[in-house]
Amino acid sequence: MKPKLQATGLAAEALRDSPFGESAMSTEPGLADKDMIINFGPQHPAMHGTLRLVLRLDGERVRKCDPEMGYLHTGFEKLGEYRTFNQYVVVTDRMNYLSAMANNIGYACAVEELLGIELPPRAKAIRVVMAEMSRISDHILSIGLQGMDLGAFTAMLWAFIEREKVYDVFELTSGGRLTTSYTRVGGLAFDFPEECERRIRKFLETLEGVLGEIEGMLSHNRIFIDRSKGVAHFTREQCIAYGVTGPVARASGLDRDMRRDRPYLDYEQYDFEVPIETDGDVYARYLVRLAEVRQSARIVRQALDAMPAGPYNALGKVTLPDKDDVYSKMESLIQHFMLEMPGHGIKTPLGQVYHSTESPNGELGWFIVSDGTGVPYRVRVRPPSVYQFQAVQPMIEGRLVADVVATMSSLNVIAGELDR
Amino acid sequence: MNETLVAVLAVLVKAVIIVGFPLAIVPGLIYLERKVCSYIQGRIGPNRVNLTIGHIDYLLPPSMRGALPVGLARFKLIPGSLQPLADGIKLAFKEEIVPAQADKLLYFMAPVLAFVPVATALAFIPFGTPTWDAFGSGHVINLQLASANVGVLGLFAIGSLGVYGIAVGGWGSGSKFPLMGAVRSAAQMISYEIAMALALLSAIVTAGTVDLQAFVLHQATTWGGAGWLMFKQPLAALIFLVAMFAENNRLPFDLPEAEPELVGGYHTEYSGLKFGIFFLGEYTAMILMSGLFVTMFMGGWSLPLLIDPYATGGLNALLSAGVFLAKLFLVLGFQIWIRWTLPRFRYDQLMSLGWKKLVPLALANLVVSAIVLTFVS
């Protein structure tokens, strides 16, 4: 006897009907009103990461859609309860793996707010540079993938080339390309090398040309416009209702950017605009991302121009002392040991903090509860992708299968952020 | 030499050439495709499987390896030139997985159906000067396997069967994505064949023949040898070109495959050699359509000042075949280039383009052509 499957919704129907069962194959009457249920993902070329959409199709038209998550369970929130504040940085790398640097920075900022630490200006400037470079790499890839999902494979690889250049900079700075683990509570793992500045400036010079090329391939391309204009329309009100943030919300006219509205890392010092579109469709999101890349480049230039000298770690006993001092000075050695030994280390005050940064995908919030020990009592993450993934359903119901991929790539949902 | 014998021999040789043509040229085409796309994308492309003299080393005993000068051993004839061979070997040795839900007969039939009709239809394409008095036998060899005087119709009648391969493959796979691909493909081919046929009608009206060899002669002899129909009938040529992309399932019309949407379309469930044959069929269809375009709109094997359309010499025949090949690769290269440049249409947009734009346009073109021709002549 077949075990009785306990499931609800479309997935249950998908389970009940054999994937290509008699209902769909037969020429019996009633075939016409039988919808087809297909699994879009978790293994599907257009699903960036292990996302799954269960679609009920009437021909090519999507009648109903169930977004499902749970295929990339990393347990990153639970891991936070077993890692010290610094050890958790490596876990943040693996949430939105396209912008690990932005996650590192967001998390470190949250813990610093909990501790009440003020960063030295150099650390702030370096973080701004890195955060914006991360945004550039994320957006440019997202733009490229937008093209790829609509068939323009070439633009995606051009975007990849630019991303590699950003990763070169990351590697030079942090030692890692994808998983940067660059920030520490109270500062950074390493100083920002001189050479890096030259390399970033060179990259920014060529970036404009490449953006022009990608624009030439996509922005004015009638096919691309046909495919993206009016697709996956989402209003400003819907964005608010669904908690959608970031470029997706700004493409719907929701003028909200944490960098400007609740500045951290002295973002108020930088002169930049928050690009807004009002159409709320795939094309508008593409345009917003494109414009944001330019704004990020602008911020990076300003930050590099005004890069202050000085320490890159907060003074005091939160950050590891200089290695040379550890080898030669007792106080530093003790501080090093106290920070590294389990059960000692950074003692956050009793309390809780919510701090959010503008990650490339939207508002990345960290809610950290501290019980006064060296390990967070609870880490709650508000990753932007979760909210955007919820918005998939209203966006694509009633549209065509081909719009599903356009929608998914315009939302840039990263599976690593979804499950916790 | 006996004329009959020569005639029989000539047909056999031509048949071998026609059947072998796609088999011989598709690897080159694949290589071209991969190389062009990688160069466009800032990559190098296949360059690991080479014709390298250094490979002889491996035949030598270990002690003698490295005896060849490095420059010689590392010399690559055409970097990556053996990649299609490697691909073929890989495909041949890959496990063939037959889905449990598949209709076995249809599933196995589909690749054959996709390949054989298009390969057969190649017989109608003239690839050289029509006359060649071979060995002075008096037998005139037509460089065209099937010199039917209704070549266009024949080609279409047979070539259009290719869609069955796709439709049957999609259906027989017993899977949902292939089914959608098959449905898309069938609809798309039917739609665009109409636009294509209407565009061809304009050309036929202009040339006044349906014999493909006569088409070439018409183009080679009017307007001082430059009477190519793409100049005489630019709109029809454009419509044909667009429809050709759709017929071949090439981007921007590759909806039946559309890997971001339908995973792989009709061939999602195919692997190994069966997939290879699909692959072959697809590229053969590309050759067929490009050949047709060359023949009907680009003057076929003719080239002003170089080819004398009425000469029967062997050199002339070879030259004309070379010209045909060059034009063919030009069109193929154009298709490849376009593929890596443009995004893909959506299904409804594709249909609307076909029915609402191309068909009326082609019809109008036909009517105008007919009227103009009537009054001019």
Place this chain on the structure above:
Amino acid sequence: MIHAAHDDHGHGPHAHGDPEPAPGESIADRTYVPAVLRGIKLTLARFLQKKFTVEYPEESVYDASYADRGIGASNPRHRGEHILVKDEQGREKCVACLLCMAACPALCIHIEPEPAPAEWTDRERRPKVFEIDMLRCIYCGYCEEACPCDAIRLTPKFYQPTTSRTERVYDKQRLLENNPDAQVPQRPRK
């Protein structure tokens, strides 16, 4: 032209009464032809440009010839395979303080300390067992950061295929011999 049309996107595409029609709206654009031509022009330009690919086993991004593109030289910060540093006498510098084991977020380091031999006058303890499970390692560099003796370093070595899982667990001997090039200079950390 392309760029100009987008510079003001912060205020919507039509904000300044741009006389030019919105992208894709002109009649020429509607025929798809300009997009195709523009695309071909761009791809042709790329076709002729220098390629970005690095042919890896023969070359690497760390080769000097790629200095213009990326790293251009072996990046001392690159977090690759570990080594255990030797002192002047060829012994491991590690004194088994176990801080790296404590700092490791992936719990991939296993050390068992033992008293050092009596003739080692400069230290009292050494690792009896020092194992790193390289399959579990996430190459975050925390062990190096935690080490108070400069005894463990992550080196730029990253080419590390093996044919079995057990080989990926590096013992003390293998870590000491791992990347001889990285043994000599004190690695600049900051």
Place this chain on the structure above:
Amino acid sequence: MTDTEHDFTFAIDGKSIPARKGDTILKAGLRAGVFIPHYCWHPGLTVAGNCRICLVHATKTMPPGKPVIACATQAVEGMEVESDGPRTKALREGVMEFLLVNHPLDCPVCDQAGECDLQQYSFDYGRATSRFHEPKTQRPRKDLGPLIRFVGNRCIVCTRCVRFCEEVAGTGELGVVGRGAMSWIDTFPGVQLDNPLSGCVADLCPVGALLDRDSMHTTRVWLLRGTESACGRCATGCNINVETWNDQVRRLTPRENQAVNRWWMCDEGRLSYKEAQAPTRVRRARVDGREASFLDALTRATDEVRKAQGGVVALTTGFATNEELFTLKALVGKGPIAVAYAPDGSTFKARDGFEISRDKNPNRKGVEAVLGATDAGEAAVIAALEAGKVGLAIVHDGVPGGAPWSPTLLAALKKAAALLVLAHDDVPGAPAATVLLPAMHWTEKEGTVVNGGGRVQRLRAAVPPTGDARVDLEVLQELARAAALQPRVLSAAGVFRKLAAAAPLSFDGMDYNGLGALGVPLGEGRAARPASNGRALPVVDARTGYEAGPVSRAPGRAGDEQVRVSVHRESAVGYGTPRGDL
């Protein structure tokens, strides 16, 4: 301290501190939960006042305005002490800087790292950077005795160890040698630090100058998981932490219990965990002399119990827990039980009242409380054996090295139809056992024992049983279950509940979990029980609660492996739970 117990109040940093007459600032502050750092001060020792880290500013001192040491300054009514202010901070920074001037950079090799007061205070109160560039002094490193190594460079000359040997051990082996920066601790000529409590100086040492040679360089303190247990080596029953890593006991350290061992434990007890790894230890089960799986052996044993049909006698020792004794008693029914006691050993009486008991049986009082008078037991067992009525003789011998059974008794065992030996080591002189099962060491046991002072204390399992051994209590209960004496196997807590109900006088009203870390005296169970709620679940703070999971490697020095409630500490305070101060 309730209001009625204090004589007056004074203030530290504005907080009102109740104090008794004669209290020093430090003592009253610590009692009230205000921490003032200290090295040389120890509650069990006299005040030396030489480390100066407890310097505070206080009013009503002579001369006024001069900083005073909190450990030696008596609190006065209305006194206002500044312990957490800029002036005091500067004082402590200065003291720390001086202490670290000659301290070697030994943290990587020092076993004290992680429980070092010098590290803690330097991090909490010291400067962030060093201003000292000159070479550091070199002082000797030597073994002061069989258990203690002295590393002179790390010494801060707080003299806790000197005072301990003088005031507690009363042996006075140690003294301060040299002057100024070149002073260190050494034994007097011709003397070794070998008094029976010498290991305590390593616990007392706030830095890594005096180290336990036994556990030296084998582990790190942050890896150790502590289990609050009681020493199972003599009738004193010192309260200890069994510290383990990788399921091995690494060291035993004393826990403060003023009613039992104050802060100390003896060297013999400190090293006794090694018995568990003795080469003679029984590790595999045997049936009829052949090695067998534990399950086969147990099956055979239960078969024998059924065959015996009540004809069961038992031999046990003063090392068995109350729960084991209780189960054994139930198993034997009306049959006799013989108890062997370890012979008296050496004793030592410290000057502060701490005493190493002459009685080496950790649970003699328990045997008396559970089994009643047992003097006649041996004779009764021999009589039963000689009569040939015994179907099964159970020898429960959890004594390292074997229990001192009388040769007559052992010879008489031959008469039993079947012999089940549940033994830690070989039992010399005993006939071949039908079934031999490995027994547990006391560091592996869960249960209660009654020390010489009549205090019921818990033993807690710190490591899993060695070899094939299973839990003794469960083995005995399996036998009882086979004999249809009880329906199911209970945990130690469950057996204790039955025991408490069955022995109303001695264990009256006691609750297993309610015994807590410090134990409850026999007969005072009802008085010790919290009045408010019947069964107090130990409440721990949330982090410790989670870390019991296998994912964690975070250290827990006082892990409670029993059922616990995890509450966030803020909530715990809100609920007013017994340990809400966590």
